[in-house]
Amino acid sequence: MAAQYSIQGTTAKGIAASVERGVAEGGLRPGDxxxxxxxxxxxxxxxPGTVATAYKELRQRGLVVTRGRGGTVVAEVPSVASRRPxxxxxxxxxLAGGHPDPAFLPVLRPPAELPPSYGSHRAAPRLPDLEALTRDWFVRDGVPAEHVTFAHGALDCIARLLSTELRPGDAVAVEDPGFHHLLDLVPSLGLRLVPVTVDREGLVPESLRAALRGGARAVVCSPRGQCPTGAFFTRARRDALVAVVREFPEVLVVEDDHNAEVGGAAAYTLAAGGLERWAQVRTVSKHLGIDLRWAGVACDPVTLARHDGRMLMTSGWVSHLLQRTVAGLFTxxxxxxxxxxxxxxxxxxxxxLIDALGAYRIRAVGASGFNVWVPVRDESAVVNGLRTHGWWVAAGARFRITAPPAVRITAATLRPEDARRLAADFAEVLGDAQATYGG
Structure with missing residues (x-):
């Protein structure tokens, strides 16, 4: 335990609150x-039973983890202190943010008038015209759209689905490397991350099978524009993954198709594979703007009922003003x-960017989406080296569980002539690192 922080309390709740305060204030750091x-x-x-109860509560809430003989330690991503870039x-x-180029985002024009509403919209949370447009959006790519609903964004939807489907301590299979905010979200819900290997075509079937055999009760993945590698499902890979999931019909599969409009890849989705429990969520942040906190969701009827039931008891609905704005942009x-x-x-x-790096024999992947993933030996050396040349890229540690080191470069705003200069600087940094570390 960190010497400067002393845990206090005489009850299980008091002890747990003392540890949480220490984590939130920095007295207890990840790994302590x-x-x-x-x-x-x-x-x-x-x-001892009082302390054991406190530790159990902290584990369930994602603040600490138990490592067998290694004891109980503060989680790498405690739920009260999510990692921020x-x-x-x-x-x-x-080049680290993963954001679209503002030049390709429309000016947002909310409706000029929205008449006052009497009461709430809980009885009719979705505008019929946007619901119809959402169904068409999914059907275009072969996703069943008999049951659709809305959420306040991808993570809002995924959090609601996981929290209604699973219980603290349950395992969730996730991409490794994967979306850093999801890797923060899952432990914050008291759930366990189970890494699944990703290659150029997304989830590797045998790795997914191992995770499901190990007890994972849900899978969260991206069919294209995968963050951070840009992987996307081919038809063959999609079919192989569907075959794996069908061996575990009780598992909930959640697809985050956040790059549906700008990913640059065809849609071969698990949601179109006839699964029993599934949901696909699509947001508009990447192609219409980050202030549009709206997502469309297609799913099976059980998942729809659980999602909407929880939403009914919390926020109730997505703002109709926001819905009208999205509908106007869609049309x-x-x-x-x-x-x-x-x-x-x-x-x-x-x-x-990939070609420019390749000219220096630097391997990189990024077949769809906004980002390019570049395996490296030492993330810190590359990030700091590129910083001296005027570039800011993301260290891969934020996106990895057990995957090898790499850096993520967002290419969405990087013009081809600048990509050549970046590649030259990258090659120079790698040469300096090899000289320093004896590579």
Whole structure:
């Protein structure tokens, strides 16, 4: 345990609150060990059972993990202190954020008027015209759309689905490397992460099978534009994964198709594979703007009932003002043209960066989406080295569980001529690192 922080309390709740306060304030840091149960019980003058109950509550809430003989330690991503990306230093080119190019985002135009409503919208949470547009959006890519609903974004939807489906301590199979916010979210719900290997075509079937055989009760994945590698399902890979999931019909499969409009890849989705328990969530943040906290969800009827039942008891509905804004953008031909131009530009920029790095024999992947994933030996050396050349890229540690080190470069705003300069600087940094570390 960190020497500067002393756990206090005479009840299980008091002890748990003291540990949570220490984590939130920085007195207890990720990886710090908590005292053994009996030692802390003696120090506080309470029974070992009281301390054990406190530790159990902390585990269920994702603040600590137990490592067998290694004892109980603060989680790497405790639920009270989610990882945030470091602030971009002034004067650097930001290639770390994973954001779209604003040049390809439309100007948001909310409806000029929205008549006052009497009461609440709980009885009719979805606008009929947007619901119809959402069904068409999914059907276009072969996703069954008999049951659709809305959420406040992908993570909002995924959190609601997992919390209604699973219980603290249950396991969730996730991509490794994968979406860093999801890797933070799952432990914060008191759930366990089970890494599944990702290659150029997404989830590796045998790795997924091992995770499900190990007891994972849900799978969260992306069919295209996978963050951070840009992987996407081919038809053959989709079929292989569907075959695996059908061996475990009780498992809930959640697809995050956040790049549906600008991913630059065809849609071969698990949601179209005839699974028993499934949901696909699509957001508009990447192609219409980050302020549109709206997502469309297609799913099986049981999942729909559980999602909407929980939403009914909390936020109730997505703002109708927001829904009208999204519907207007969906039906505006000029917006469609702008989004299509963005998709083409993102593909050109990804390819330009991968080719530029390849000219220096630097291997990189990024077949769809906004990002390029570059395996490296030492993430810190590369990030800091590129910083000296004026570039700010993301260390891969935020996206990995057991996957090898790499850095993520967002190519969405990187023009081809700048990609060549970045590649030259990258090669120089790798050369310096090899000289320093004897590679």
């Amino acid at each position: 060990a908590l005292p053994p149960v009996r030692r802390l019980a003696d120090a506080l003058g309470v029974s 470091p602030r971009v230093p002034e004067g650097l080119v930001d 505006d031909p000029s917006v469609g043209e702008l989004v299509a131009a963005g998709e083409a530009a993102y593909a050109e920029r990804r390819t330009a």
